[in-house]
Amino acid sequence: MATRTQVKQATFLANLQYVLGQNIRQYGMFIALFVIMIIFSITTNGIFISSRNLSNLINQTGYIAVLAVGMTLVIVIRHIDLSVGFLAGFLGAVAAIALRFWELPTIVVVPMVLVMGALAGLLTALPVAELKIPSFVASLAGWLIYRGALQLVTAGTGTIIIEDETFNAIGNGFIPDVPFSLIPGYHTLTLLLGVVAIVAYVLSEIRTRNKKLAYNFEVLPLDMFVLKLVFISTLIGLLAWIMAGYNGLSWTMVIVLLVVAIYHFVTTQTVLGRHIYAVGGNPEAAELSGISVKRITYIVFASMGMLAALSGVLFASRLRSATTTAGTLFELDAIAAAYIGGVSAAGGVGNVIGSIIGALVYVSLTSGMNLMGIDIAYQYIVRGLVLVAAVIFDVTTRRRGRSA
Secondary structure, three states, rough: OOHHHHHHHHHHHHHHHHHHHHHHHHHHHHHHHHHHHHHHHHHHHHHHHHHHHHHHHHHHHHHHHHHHHHHHHHOOOOOOOHHHHHHHHHHHHHHHHHHOOOOOOOHHHHHHHHHHHEEEEEEHHHHHHOOOOOOOHHHHHHHHHHHHHHHHOOOOOOEEEEOOOHHHHHHHHHOOOOEEEEEEOOOHHHHHHHHHHHHHHHHHHHHHHHHHHHHHOOOOOOHHHHHHHHHHHHHHHHHHHHHOOOOEEEHHHHHHHHHHHHHHHHHHHHHHHHHHHHHOOOOHHHHHOOOHHHHHHHHHHHHHHHHHHHHHHHHHHHOOEEEEOOOOOOOHHEEEEEEEEOOOOOOOOOOOOHHHHHHHHHHHHHHHHHHOOOOHHHHHHHHHHHHHHHHHHHHHHHHHHHHH
8 A cells, every 4th residue: 555655756756747748848948958067067077067157158148148039039920030140240340339439438329229229120120021021031131231231330440449348347247246245255246136036036936826826727736836946946046156156147147137037028928928929829810810910020120139239239348349250140049049948930939038048058058068178060060959959849849739
């Protein structure tokens, strides 16, 4: 006869298997990131997981992460934007010119460049929304135009050095610490923000669960819900602890977190977000239900252009310069990060949290292989195989979902 403990263990394992099976698309990327970090931590004798390397890794991820957020929404509505790489490079060069030659302050330059990015996104959307030209073709034209524009504005010097310390701090600086120290050698404010983030996350999840229960919606079993809270809270705490061991949170990470928070709220809690996913799921049905597909197309591409501008700012700030080659392959990195993060090539599926995890997976592969001294040729092959695996995983899970 089974004991009560054995029954509880069987129930727990059954619940775990069921939750993972039903949410494999959502949790698969987290598992992949966890496995990658363990492998590289072992193969690099702990260097990969060090505070300094993780801080550099997050800063390197920043410009790809913000692009991946925008690209996720573009792919969700069944389009693609190939222009964003050189658009980011071009607008980063515009920012450098404005700072160095026009002598404008950072507080003016950054909003100006973001507005220019949004306008560029609208221009890309114009032939797509009005003339039904495939976004691949329209954005490829933008890719060529912005590549030429970047070469034109950097033709005289090749590299434009940025000397503005405020601007350079965006990509290289860290948030200040509080005057007192809780643990010697650790960034106190980062630790406090980590605690606040954990508390906010737990309260938010509990509130969401209670709302679903009030309306008799399906929720996770209690043991799985508690396991999820513990797992995510532990990850947040470990990240805060590791970051606090170096210089604390970077301004790049703060910007990325703000972008993720804003876009996560918009896509999950607003009418606009619901309309975006409705258009991605079935554009014809969305149009018949009163949703303006043209309007959504303009909004998503304008958002993509603005995030491309932010990516250009982060990249130029990190390098402290604008170069002729800035933006090369950025669009492909963003597309890869979005697909690895769970966005569906068929549209209608994907979220900004997944795109950030996808960007981390993608950049972690590069960083880990660099630390191991693996040749760049093999790095491209590995990243390509990972991308193929992500797309196959997407197709397989969608077919399984239809047959279930």
